[in-house]
Amino acid sequence: MSINSEKFSLLSKLPQYVFSSVNELKHQARLNGEDIIDFGMGNPDQPTPRHIIEKLLESSVQGRNHRYSVSAGLPKLRLAISNWYKRNYDIKLDPEEETIVTIGSKEGLSHLMISLLAPGETVLVPDPCYPIHSYSVLIARGNIKEYNSIDDEKLLENIELGLMSDPKPKALIISFPSNPTTQTVDIDFFTKVVELAKKYSIIVIHDFAYADICFDGYKAPSFLQAKGSMDVGVESFSLSKSYNMAGWRVGFMCGNREVISALKRVKSYLDYGIFQPIQISAITALNETQDCVKQIRDTYKSRRDRLIDGLGKAGWDIDPPKATMFVWAKIPDKFKSIGSLEFSKKLIKECNVAVSPGIGFGKLGNEHVRFALIENEQRIQQATRSIKKLFK
Numbered sequence: 001m002s003i004n005s006e007k008f009s010l011l012s013k014l015p016q017y018v019f020s021s022v023n024e025l026k027h028q029a030r031l032n033g034e035d036i037i038d039f040g041m042g043n044p045d046q047p048t049p050r051h052i053i054e055k056l057l058e059s060s061v062q063g064r065n066h067r068y069s070v071s072a073g074l075p076k077l078r079l080a081i082s083n084w085y086k087r088n089y090d091i092k093l094d095p096e097e098e099t100i101v102t103i104g105s106k107e108g109l110s111h112l113m114i115s116l117l118a119p120g121e122t123v124l125v126p127d128p129c130y131p132i133h134s135y136s137v138l139i140a141r142g143n144i145k146e147y148n149s150i151d152d153e154k155l156l157e158n159i160e161l162g163l164m165s166d167p168k169p170k171a172l173i174i175s176f177p178s179n180p181t182t183q184t185v186d187i188d189f190f191t192k193v194v195e196l197a198k199k200y201s202i203i204v205i206h207d208f209a210y211a212d213i214c215f216d217g218y219k220a221p222s223f224l225q226a227k228g229s230m231d232v233g234v235e236s237f238s239l240s241k242s243y244n245m246a247g248w249r250v251g252f253m254c255g256n257r258e259v260i261s262a263l264k265r266v267k268s269y270l271d272y273g274i275f276q277p278i279q280i281s282a283i284t285a286l287n288e289t290q291d292c293v294k295q296i297r298d299t300y301k302s303r304r305d306r307l308i309d310g311l312g313k314a315g316w317d318i319d320p321p322k323a324t325m326f327v328w329a330k331i332p333d334k335f336k337s338i339g340s341l342e343f344s345k346k347l348i349k350e351c352n353v354a355v356s357p358g359i360g361f362g363k364l365g366n367e368h369v370r371f372a373l374i375e376n377e378q379r380i381q382q383a384t385r386s387i388k389k390l391f392k
């Protein structure tokens with residue numbers, strides 16, 4: 001349905017996702033009986049580990065868990081979060097003051113922007129970026145200023161240029177390992193970001209959704225490991241990818257007390273916390289065996305290898321990403337001129353393969369498409385064979 005965006009002013013800033021035209025093609029092809037191999041959305045295809053589901057079953061039959069919960073998250077879950085940081089990153093957090101549970105990262109980031117921004121204030125966001133990084137700002141009636149995040153060498157330089165702009169940004173969003181670009185950074189990068197944050201008096205928001213999905217010996221650092229980071233920023237994490245819990249909607253945000261308490265205040269007006277059995281199951285996910293995290297990581301690695309190998313055989317050479325559940329592929333020269341949207345449509349129509357066009361993540365994404373590694377290896381092979389035929 002078309003909506004009159006003069007009547008509802010925010011809607012003029014929230015156009016239909018670019019992805020919707022690719023989704024429509026995919027849908028039509030499926031209605032016509034085509035088997036589409038779908039690398040479109042970063043929606044994990046594997047089930048949540050059994051021991052986490054068992055905990056949900058056990059806790060959901062207990063009546064006391066059916067009441068309103070705690071908006072900021074159960075104290076035991078916040079303790080599990082601070083223990084997770086201690087174990088994984090040697091960071092000490094005060095569960096009461098420096099952690100908050102969110103209804104997935106998207107909810108946390110969106111309400112964070114509402115908590116921090118006055119209408120018209122500016123936030124520096126990456127281009128390309130995961131869409132909520134920019135739309136959360138617009139939803140909060142803020143303005144976005146984009147920085148070029150595609151050029152690894154100039155990343156810090158581009159961030160600093162953005163920070164020097166007028167009007168002066170209030171906050172900066174970063175996210176590594178990155179969706180969609182799969183870029184990774186080391187702790188030095190975060191240390192320099194902290195220095196910039198202090199120099200320009202801004203708040204840093206780091207989205208750490210792919211903390212655990214790292215390969216080939218690379219371990220992604222936490223922003224909170226950087227000296228002084230707790231003075232300037234927060235980090236958001238999600239159980240969606242590390243534990244295949246995308247539909248459960250659990251995440252958390254940690255770091256600077258003032259920022260966390262601002263989010264807590266706003267959320268205390270908006271929600272009563274996640275359904276308690278889900279929070280109890282999240283405690284199990286964080287506290288108990290982490291073998292499942294390794295298995296999930298290994299699955300993405302094998303799929304990454306199969307895809308890179310298959311695309312290579314088709315003549316499409318891509319450097320294997322060190323992290324995330326994506327492959328960010330530069331469109332081959334032969335098809336570059338048509339742009340990422342038309343190229344994605346071509347892949348659906350001629351190969352029965354769905355990917356996300358890079359333009360959907362920002363204008364600088366237009367020379368790339370993103371494959372989400374949510375199909376099994378056999379189907380990945382089938383997809384790369386079709387692509388090989390197209391390229392011939």
Ligand SMILES: Cc1ncc(COP(=O)(O)O)c(C=O)c1O
Pocket residue numbers: 042103104105106107130175178179207209237238239240246250251
């Ligand atoms: C960078 C990034 N942040 C956040 C999310 C969403 O996480 P959640 O399911 O916790 O809302 C995603 C999901 O794809 C993501 O790629």
